[in-house]
Amino acid sequence: MGLVECGGGIMNQTSHAATHHGGLGHWLWQRVSSLVLIPLTLWVLWAGVQLAGAEHAEAAALLGHPGHALMALLFTGVMFFHAQSGIQVICEDYVYPPWFQSALIWLTRVACFAGFVVSAFAIGRLALGA
């Protein structure tokens, strides 16, 4: 019961259209994505150092490398998921009325999905050398 309460289970019972699934799954996936993002974020910081002031050919070569392309794909995928999951909790805590809260949560989900699609397209193009 403790876990469900921590995961916003009580909040979710107040008929929020965007979040009427259980809070435990959301809580757990937020933690799983956080854990996975620790090494991925360290990779992003490392890549950022490499790419600071890099010429186009240099940057395209780094992210075109299969291993780094995979890391970039994993980072953007998990990061955009984690972002929408965090914004959802903030919306549940602070945004009122419920229709506006649901609208903001869904808008964030669509925007994060679009962000991932754009990122994945770019990474795919770089990895395939197109």
Next chain:
Amino acid sequence: MTTVSTNSDPRPISPYLIGPYYRPQLTSMLSIASRLTGVFMTAVLAPVMALWLLALALGPDSYAVMTGLLATWPGQVLVIASLFSLCYHLMNGIRHLIWDTGRMLEIRQIYTSGWIMVVLAFSLALWVWWSAGAGS
């Protein structure tokens, strides 16, 4: 228990952390900062990162436009704020994951880990900034 008195179906509500009701403390400030950095990164860093990747993939011309924008002073402010947000959110996230295992939950430990986290976050951000400058 605080309730909304005008509501026909009164429900308990969270205590207000903003305003004169609650004294600012390291614990609450660090927690709010974690959410603020998360919102900032979702609203600014994540879309800029996606656009940077797109600009890189589309070719040298679009990449030059993107790096040119990031080199302006507002661009540099964005980069520094993003770097600090990322390091802070990472370090406080690790602290939250430790709490989720039921550890380090004594008040003294929470304050100690809070200060350690702040020092580590600043150090990581400065080290990354220095390394990036030294490399370019």
